[in-house]
Amino acid sequence: MKTNQHVTVVGAGLAGCTLARILAESGIAVTVHESREHIGGNCHDSRCRQTGVMIHRYGPHIFHTDRPEVYAFLERFTQFTDYRHRVRTVANGQVWPLPVNMLTLNQFWGTALSPQQARERLDTLRAPTQEAPEHLEAQALQLMGVDLYQLFFKGYTQKQWGRAATSLPASILRRLPFRFNYDDRYFQQARQGIPDKGYTQMALRMLEHPLITLRLNSPVTPLQMQDAGRKSHLFWTGPLDSFFDYEAGRLPYRTLDFEEFTAQGDFQGCAVMNYSDEDVPWTRITEHKHFMPDEHHEQTVCWREFSREAQPEDIPYYPVQQTLDDPLLKHYLKRAEETENVTFIGRLATFRYQDMDAVIWDAMQVAQRFIAGEKLTFPDSRA
Known part of the structure; x- marks a missing residue:
């Protein structure tokens, strides 16, 4: 010692x-x-x-x-x-489960496809495979095609990073899960x-x-x-x-602003609700009490979250990739x-x-x- x-x-x-x-x-x-x-x-x-x-x-x-x-x-x-994180997103006037999974795909297509049928349908929609996509949008088009990308990811990503998806590295999207089962947990780690x-x-x-x-x-x-x-x-x-x-x-960072509001009961029924449409200025709403499901509170606290470029006086959150x-x-x-x-x-x-x-x-x-x-x-x- x-x-x-x-x-x-x-x-x-x-x-x-x-x-x-x-x-x-x-x-x-x-x-x-x-x-x-x-x-x-x-x-x-x-x-x-x-x-x-x-x-x-x-x-x-x-x-x-x-x-x-x-x-x-x-x-x-x-x-x-034992909290398990589950995210929903509001897009085009509907609530969808994220990450994209079989429920998302069948809801989007109005179908009842099996995983194999979903893979085959998606294969017809994907962009031709390149060895190494140059940017996030190219990665998304190879993974899911135009319609799914535009509905769930394009607007949200550009709000989050303040940049066109074509100027962001493909590695950002590789972090996001995409599943051919009905597992809607955001994370799959054992603990x-x-x-x-x-x-x-x-x-x-x-x-x-x-x-x-x-x-x-x-x-x-x-x-x-x-x-x-x-x-x-x-x-x-x-x-x-x-x-x-x-x-x-200065190295570029994104920072966050939060708009807090309270309500009675349950505001949105989950901890995090994303907002994918680009014309909605916030990226998500967090309802904090859902992080502690064993606790019971008559009131609820929610935060609307807004992303912007960090200024010298701001707290840096995300390094711009x-x-x-x-x-x-x-x-x-x-x-x-x-x-x-x-x-x-x-x-x-x-x-x-x-x-x-x-x-x-x-x-x-x-x-x-x-x-x-x-x-x-x-x-x-x-x-």
């Missing part, structure tokens, strides 16, 4: 909390700086004072994983509900759920260790970061470009590789869209390798 060693972690989201806990348990003292007034990062949740409903303050977060090591680690700090006391309480328990010092409302400047890196190893989970004080410009060959991203990745005694980890610091379990897995691997004497600039999964 290491002793008399100290490291600095910037950010108390899932990556920072995981790093801090594992390092502290190995005997390393950790100081965690968090610029916001709360822990948990964008997974932060809290109770609505008026209704008692648990609110996902930065939009819906549903944990799902096939990594038993990640689940076992988190189970030390929380119990998970799913939501912390029964919320993500914030889970994060709090992760940081409850005598070798962890938490400093909230503690933003750090680039100069302070460099100083921390000279004194002890620094784990940076904030935006990659902010570490270098935006010297070459780019390739590693993008000149601006390439600049910051090179600068990071040249920076000694600093590890960049997490969605913002690696400028990637990652699921929660992938963030935690990266942090677990980086922490163990640091304890073993290795020092990484990025997690292995960065490539």
